[in-house]
Amino acid sequence: MKECPVCKKTVMDDSNGLCxxxxxxxxxxxxxxxxxxxxxxxxKLKIARRNWNFLVSAVKENRALKKRFNI
Numbered sequence: 633m634k635e636c637p638v639c640k641k642t643v644m645d646d647s648n649g650l651c652x653x654x655x656x657x658x659x660x661x662x663x664x665x666x667x668x669x670x671x672x673x674x675x676k677l678k679i680a681r682r683n684w685n686f687l688v689s690a691v692k693e694n695r696a697l698k699k700r701f702n703i
Contacts, residue, residue, distance in 0.1 A: 634658055638680045654684050 634643045636651040636658065643651050649659035660673060697703075 637677055638684050654680070656680060 633645060635641070636643055636654060636656050638656040639651060639654040641651060641653040643658060649657060651658060665673065
């Protein structure tokens with residue numbers, strides 16, 4: 633089993649290489665990357681984490697508003 637670096641969900645090894653929660657490509661290899669590729673990977677991961685956190689926050693806020701206004 634692996635842990636998704638974006639949403640932290642535990643992912644089974646037979647997941648076809650994608651996190652079923654956030655869609656992150658788990659097949660991205662860390663070994664053998666050039667410095668440029670590693671920097672690009674880190675930027676992509678940072679953006680994906682930021683986007684994921686924004687999405688989770690928006691969903692929580694939406695649920696709270698629905699509860700508050702009985703929708």
